Amino acid sequence: xxxxxxxxxxxxxxxxxxxxxxxxxxxxxxxxxxxxxxxxxxxxxxxxxxxxxxxxxxxxxxxxxxxxxxxxxxxxxxxxxxxxxxxxxxxxxxxxxxxxxxxxxxxxxxxxxxxxxxxxxxxxxxxxxxxxxxxxxxxxxxxxxxxxxxxxxxxxxxxxxxxxxxxxxxxxxxxxxxxxxxxxxxxxxxxxxxxxxxxxxxxxxxxxxxxxxxxxxxxxxxxxxxxxxxxxxxxxxxxxxxxxxxxxxxxxxxxxxxxxxxxxxxxxxxxxxxxxxxxxxxxxxxxxxxxxxxxxxxxxxxxxxxxxxxxxxxxxxxxxxxxxxxxxxxxxxxxxxxxxxxxxxxxxxxxxxxxxxxxxxxxxxxxxxxxxxxxxxxxxxxxxxxxxxxxxxxxxxxxxxxxxxxxxxxxxxxxxxxxxxxxxxxxxxxxxxxxxxxxxxxxxxxxxxxxxxxxxxxxxxxxxxxxxxxxxxxxxxxxxxxxxxxxxxxxxxxxxxxxxxxxxxxxxxxxxxxxxxxxxxxxxxxxxxxxxxxxxxxxxxxxxxxxxxxxxxxxxxxxxxxxxxxxxxxxxxxxxxxxxxxxxxxxxxxxxxxxxxx
RNA sequence: GGCCCCGUGGUGUAGCGGACUAACAUGCCACCCUGUCACGGUGGAGAUCAGGGGUUCGAAUCCCCUCGGGGUCGCCA
Numbered sequence: 001x002x003x004x005x006x007x008x009x010x011x012x013x014x015x016x017x018x019x020x021x022x023x024x025x026x027x028x029x030x031x032x033x034x035x036x037x038x039x040x041x042x043x044x045x046x047x048x049x050x051x052x053x054x055x056x057x058x059x060x061x062x063x064x065x066x067x068x069x070x071x072x073x074x075x076x077x078x079x080x081x082x083x084x085x086x087x088x089x090x091x092x093x094x095x096x097x098x099x100x101x102x103x104x105x106x107x108x109x110x111x112x113x114x115x116x117x118x119x120x121x122x123x124x125x126x127x128x129x130x131x132x133x134x135x136x137x138x139x140x141x142x143x144x145x146x147x148x149x150x151x152x153x154x155x156x157x158x159x160x161x162x163x164x165x166x167x168x169x170x171x172x173x174x175x176x177x178x179x180x181x182x183x184x185x186x187x188x189x190x191x192x193x194x195x196x197x198x199x200x201x202x203x204x205x206x207x208x209x210x211x212x213x214x215x216x217x218x219x220x221x222x223x224x225x226x227x228x229x230x231x232x233x234x235x236x237x238x239x240x241x242x243x244x245x246x247x248x249x250x251x252x253x254x255x256x257x258x259x260x261x262x263x264x265x266x267x268x269x270x271x272x273x274x275x276x277x278x279x280x281x282x283x284x285x286x287x288x289x290x291x292x293x294x295x296x297x298x299x300x301x302x303x304x305x306x307x308x309x310x311x312x313x314x315x316x317x318x319x320x321x322x323x324x325x326x327x328x329x330x331x332x333x334x335x336x337x338x339x340x341x342x343x344x345x346x347x348x349x350x351x352x353x354x355x356x357x358x359x360x361x362x363x364x365x366x367x368x369x370x371x372x373x374x375x376x377x378x379x380x381x382x383x384x385x386x387x388x389x390x391x392x393x394x395x396x397x398x399x400x401x402x403x404x405x406x407x408x409x410x411x412x413x414x415x416x417x418x419x420x421x422x423x424x425x426x427x428x429x430x431x432x433x434x435x436x437x438x439x440x441x442x443x444x445x446x447x448x449x450x451x452x453x454x455x456x457x458x459x460x461x462x463x464x465x466x467x468x469x470x471x472x473x474x475x476x477x478x479x480x481x482x483x484x485x486x487x488x489x490x491x492x493x494x495x496x497x498x499x500x501x502x503x504x505x506x507x508x509x510x511x512x513x514x515x516x517x518x519x520x521x522x523x524x525x526x527x528x529x530x531x532x533x534x535x536x537x538x539x540x541x542x543x544x545x546x547x548x549x550x551x552x553x554x555x556x557x558x559x560x561x562x563x564x565x566x567x568x569x570x571x572x573x574x575x576x577x578x579x580x581x582x583x584x585x586x587x588x589x590x591x592x593x594x595x596x597x598x
Numbered sequence: 599g600g601c602c603c604c605g606u607g608g609u610g611u612a613g614c615g616g617a618c619u620a621a622c623a624u625g626c627c628a629c630c631c632u633g634u635c636a637c638g639g640u641g642g643a644g645a646u647c648a649g650g651g652g653u654u655c656g657a658a659u660c661c662c663c664u665c666g667g668g669g670u671c672g673c674c675a
Binding site: 029030031032033034035036038047051052053066080083084086089092109110112113116119120122123126173174175199221224227350456457458460514569570 | 605630632634635670
């Protein structure tokens with residue numbers, strides 16, 4: 001080794017010893033006759049003192065060395081002179097008196113600061129990701145991510161799980177996300193697909209008699225990116241045979257609570273994780289992944305609205321729609337501009353409009369409110385009693401603002417769900433140190449697709465229907481609930497899983513409901529159906545997204561921050577400039593021709 | 599594919615129709631400095647204001663297009 005200890009690990013115990021250090025120049029302070037260099041390696045920073053009386057070739061070294069130069073230092077660890085300790089530095093009680101120095105490599109001036117935590121243009125960071133990752137913040141995140149994965153492995157290993165690697169080159173199966181395809185050289189015109197998840201393979205492992213499987217698995221989906229979505233991402237994929245819902249949920253609750261308590265003790269959890277049915281989540285939060293760090297729940301006001309003279313309410317209800325609302329506490333004093341902005345947002349989400357009712361501009365009791373204190377465009381169509389009834393239903397007080405949307409149920413829910421999230425942010429109710437995990441259960445098995453007129457799986461086609469609902473598969477498939485569960489945290493879907501189908505009969509029945517012919521079933525899923533013929537055990541699992549978990553624990557806003565080399569919104573890797581053209585020879589070998597786009 | 603936001607020395611920002619010959623901080627270069635730690639001091643270099651087109655007597659500033667980055671809807675079994 002070019003070093004016999006790390007910069008960050010030095011302490012008073014090393015005083016008097018001679019050490020070899022190697023690292024990057026974090027900063028240099030040249031006093032003419034005396035120079036300090038903060039030397040940085042992956043473990044931390046230590047101050048090295050260069051003294052012309054002690055350090056060989058002092059003048060040459062200090063005039064040449066610049067930030068980010070890679071140097072090797074031999075010297076004595078010494079206690080710092082009294083009064084010159086630096087409490088901001090972990091190694092601030094000591095310093096290294098350099099005897100000799102060697103420049104291992106020079107460095108151009110970096111395109112952005114390595115030694116300061118300053119926000120830099122993201123595309124520049126991504127182009128020079130290897131420099132970006134050198135920064136302390138990114139080093140912390142790399143370590144945290146490692147700790148999370150290590151925690152997961154330890155936790156599952158202790159419980160009898162084994163990690164099994166599964167292929168990256170597999171078969172394209174339809175629906176779901178768009179596949180990334182890999183052309184076959186050996187089989188002209190045929191393609192492998194990269195796994196969207198190892199779903200089918202892990203089920204085959206269950207048939208193979210692996211009782212408890214897991215894998216830190218790369219997954220690939222050729223869909224547009226988001227702050228929490230990348231073309232390739234990492235899942236903890238796990239599957240257990242002879243398992244039931246309760247086992248999986250308990251395992252996950254234990255894993256995530258222990259993980260947070262050990263790795264991020266400063267963050268708070270709500271225990272036990274609350275459980276919400278899909279229907280209740282949609283009803284109260286307008287979304288199947290609610291942020292439960294705050295309330296602002298949605299309530300149905302349809303019955304009250306039906307009794308009013310307000311035509312917007314009446315016509316929505318006459319057309320089978322609903323009137324629902326939320327209460328924004330303390331927002332009764334919102335200005336016209338602020339209210340207009342909320343209206344614009346709501347229209348942007350597809351609603352006809354937003355009815356705002358201001359319950360006065362100062363806090364107090366509902367009972368003291370008079371019609372004169374209430375501000376709303378609808379005041380002349382509503383009685384004081386009707387307004388108070390809505391306010392009570394929304395758990396509002398004087399000084400609050402009621403936000404009400406009328407229309408078709410689905411739209412009203414979605415819009416209020418968005419508005420709720422927006423108000424949660426504006427009112428700063430989204431405490432970054434709180435992790436509000438919640439399980440969402442009782443999903444419908446299928447969703448009806450308006451465009452194709454077909455049923456689509458809510459989760460995936462291998463999810464088992466609830467036993468009590470199996471008879472409904474024949475005549476009312478839309479009413480069937482699946483044995484599917486999600487884990488949600490702070491408005492993010494953290495994990496999704498289910499108890500799977502394990503008999504060929506039921507699997508065929510579900511495929512048929514999804515519109516597959518017998519021939520398609522055999523061609524696309526024959527391997528699964530056949531496997532189920534050979535004593536497939538009941539089994540189920542779940543797949544938490546590693547990137548999203550680390551993002552939450554790191555307090556970051558995008559998963560790009562917790563991925564070493566992420567892609568841009570356009571799915572481009574700026575470090576490598578991928579994707580890139582390939583040679584004609586490569587294309588020929590793969591039996592491919594490029595068609596020029598218009 | 600739709601909607602929205604952003605693009606000014608290396609970096610981060612200011613400037614938002616005329617006083618811009620583009621400001622500030624930091625970084626960079628040179629010189630000075632033996633106890634600093636975001637060291638300090640003096641001096642200096644560094645910007646086709648993302649690119650193109652237009653409006654105007656005059657554009658970093660207004661409009662259009664393109665490119666790049668981001669957010670989001672669609673999409674994500």
